[in-house]
Amino acid sequence: MKKSFIILFYGLIGFLGWSQEEDLPLDSIAKEYILIEGDSIFQSSISLDEVYIFGKLKFENREDKLRYYILRRKTIKVYPYAKLASERLVELNDSLSKITSKRKRKKYTKHVQKYIEEEFSEELKKLTRTEGQILVKLIYRQTGITAFDLVKELRSGWRAFWYNTTAKMFKISIKEEYHPDNVHEDYLIEDILQRAFANDRLERQKSVLDYDYASLTNKWNSSNKEKE
Numbered sequence: 463m464k465k466s467f468i469i470l471f472y473g474l475i476g477f478l479g480w481s482q483e484e485d486l487p488l489d490s491i492a493k494e495y496i497l498i499e500g501d502s503i504f505q506s507s508i509s510l511d512e513v514y515i516f517g518k519l520k521f522e523n524r525e526d527k528l529r530y531y532i533l534r535r536k537t538i539k540v541y542p543y544a545k546l547a548s549e550r551l552v553e554l555n556d557s558l559s560k561i562t563s564k565r566k567r568k569k570y571t572k573h574v575q576k577y578i579e580e581e582f583s584e585e586l587k588k589l590t591r592t593e594g595q596i597l598v599k600l601i602y603r604q605t606g607i608t609a610f611d612l613v614k615e616l617r618s619g620w621r622a623f624w625y626n627t628t629a630k631m632f633k634i635s636i637k638e639e640y641h642p643d644n645v646h647e648d649y650l651i652e653d654i655l656q657r658a659f660a661n662d663r664l665e666r667q668k669s670v671l672d673y674d675y676a677s678l679t680n681k682w683n684s685s686n687k688e689k690e
Contacts, residue, residue, distance in 0.1 A: 516657055533647070534654045536593045537600075538664060541655065544600030545667045551605055551612075594634050599648065602640040606670040609636035640671065642678050649682050 521527040554571070561567045589597065598609050605612065613636070614622035622636075629636050642649040656675055658664040 516660065530650065533596075533650055536590075536596050537651050537654045538658055540589065540593050540597040541600055541658075541664055543597055544604045545665070547601050548604035548667060548670075591632050591634060594632075595638065596651065598634065598636050598638045599640040599651065602638065603669045603671060604667060608639060611637075643673055643681070646682065649678055652678065 519527075519530070521530065557570065558567050561570060601607075601609050601612075607615075610622050610626050613625050626636050640648055640651075642652040652675060655664065659666040
């Protein structure tokens with residue numbers, strides 16, 4: 463079972479030339495923050511990065527708290543692979559744009575695939591089903607493309623179909639997207655990432671998706687208050 467899972471993600475990581483417990487619904491986690499922008503607050507001529515000061519996490523019960531921290535552990539574990547996917551995709555596209563021969567393009571992609579598999583094989587073997595699904599979401603966050611479409615674009619639609627069919631056997635959809643504006647778990651993942659970036663636990667890599675974390679937080683905080 464785990465072997466098939468690894469094969470699926472090798473195909474996923476390889477096609478980029480890179481390129482990288484069943485969770486219950488998460489809810490009722492309220493957060494507050496203050497957004498400080500250098501130019502507007504300090505009236506400085508020096509452009510400063512946005513700084514988020516996060517409020518203490520609040521949970522309705524112990525079960526919600528446990529779910530959040532499990533999600534945090536999984537997200538922090540797989541994020542580096544999604545970051546790598548984005549970096550390798552840029553590198554691959556830059557390199558392939560300079561190679562005119564179809565045969566040489568294919569050979570180059572296989573060469574990089576082998577290198578990445580050797581580099582990360584042992585780590586990928588350790589991923590659980592839910593970690594794999596979070597990874598698929600984060601790949602979309604960093605690239606703006608589903609894992610399925612990436613496979614389809616750089617290999618073939620038929621191969622992408624089989625990758626997705628195999629993934630479904632383990633309840634993993636490589637067509638999964640990332641929507642922190644509409645899916646609460648995705649927002650929680652985003653909150654986890656932003657907090658990890660702020661305390662330097664993870665290296666920040668800007669998402670290609672167009673959304674504002676402050677607006678997302680306001681939306682979900684308002685939604686939680688309406689339920690109370």
